[in-house]
Amino acid sequence: DDGISEDEEEDAKAGDGVLGEPSTTISTMSSDEDADTCPICLNTFSNQPVATPENCEHYFCLDCILAWSKNANSCPVDRITFNSIYLRKSYGGKVQKMITVQKTVKEDEVETVDLDLEQTNCEVCHGSDREDRLLLCDGCDAGYHMECLTPPLDTVPVEEWFCPECYIDRSTNSGCIHTL
DSSP: OOSOOHHHHHHHHHTBOGGGOBOOOGGGOOTTTTTTBOTTTOOBOSSSOEEEETTSOOOEEHHHHHHHHTTOOBOTTTOOBOSEEEEESSTTOOEEEEEEOOOOOOTTSOOOOOOOOOOOOBTTTOOOOOGGGEEEOTTTOOEEEGGGSSSOOSSOOSSOOOOHHHHHHHHHHHSOOOOO
């Protein structure tokens, strides 16, 4: 007897893999066990360019992380936000280039949009006031106040309305138009 119990001998053998090499135990396995595959497409890194977000060390196919960054500028693995991506020639390779990504709007953020809409001015008096009396031509979108027309109109036309220029153009090109 060499002082080792059968259970201790079994445990010692369990630590050895095939041909006496140490086997990988759960305590030595990392969450990045498949570190040589892209977490987005799950393809193995070969000769394609790879990239890492600026704030973490996760590797992705360059095309995958660029496509991802169009929708979210956070790492797909740990959700750390980034504003640039480091291009690398290969997995584990040196940084060759820094690529700045567009900041994406998150769902909980409100994107402010400047609604500085073009005002339509009357072609006769050049005013943009009295919008309720401003007619828009159905041919060219030019604006005319009803009282600035010759002859002036008292009511908004129910059907299509064409400005004097479009009315003349349409009547000479396609017969008589009875809308003015």
